[in-house]
Amino acid sequence: AQSVTQPDIHITVSEGASLELRCNYSYGATPYLFWYVQSPGQGLQLLLKYFSGDTLVQGIKGFEAEFKRSQSSFNLRKPSVHWSDAAEYFCAAGGSNYKLTFGKGTLLTVNP
């Protein structure tokens, strides 16, 4: 069965520190991969997506993610976190059936 795992339920970082959110997937083939962000009380906003090609993907708000086939991972990174980045982050994967499978999310807290 297809699955997406986000091992960290909650991460706290200091403003200005670097950030890495982990995502692992289990699929029959290389899936399409996405990172979404959800601010409190809001819907989800797409940060970035990976389909093929360059394994380092740039997204909005200064985020990037790296696809590593050997590790079945698609980790999200940001070199310097801002207080406005506090939110919940979801990794998602999709295959040929046009359906997305989401991870359970990682809640990011940013300390001043």
Added chain:
Amino acid sequence: DAGITQSPRHKVTETGTPVTLRCHQTENHRYMYWYRQDPGHGLRLIHYSYGVKDTDKGEVSDGYSVSRSKTEDFLLTLESATSSQTSVYFCAISESGGLRETQYFGPGTRLLVL
């Protein structure tokens, strides 16, 4: 922001009553989706539609039905609400349904079933 609205935004209802949630889009996108979001579960697909009158089940479709009589509207109905259906419901749309197409999400509906 994609033109997606959901109504109502908040609803409290009693067990056993029918509930209908509405998703309305102004983008003329072909695909529409209903997800539910629960703590510790992320988002799970309930039903989706790939055109007017064309719908299919997602992974948590039991207890839910959907209808799409117009491109712009996708309705989610809980025939007889249960407490386990207390959740936040999100509608999403995508232009073609292919996963190269981004799914855009609405603001969500908070449903409490007492």
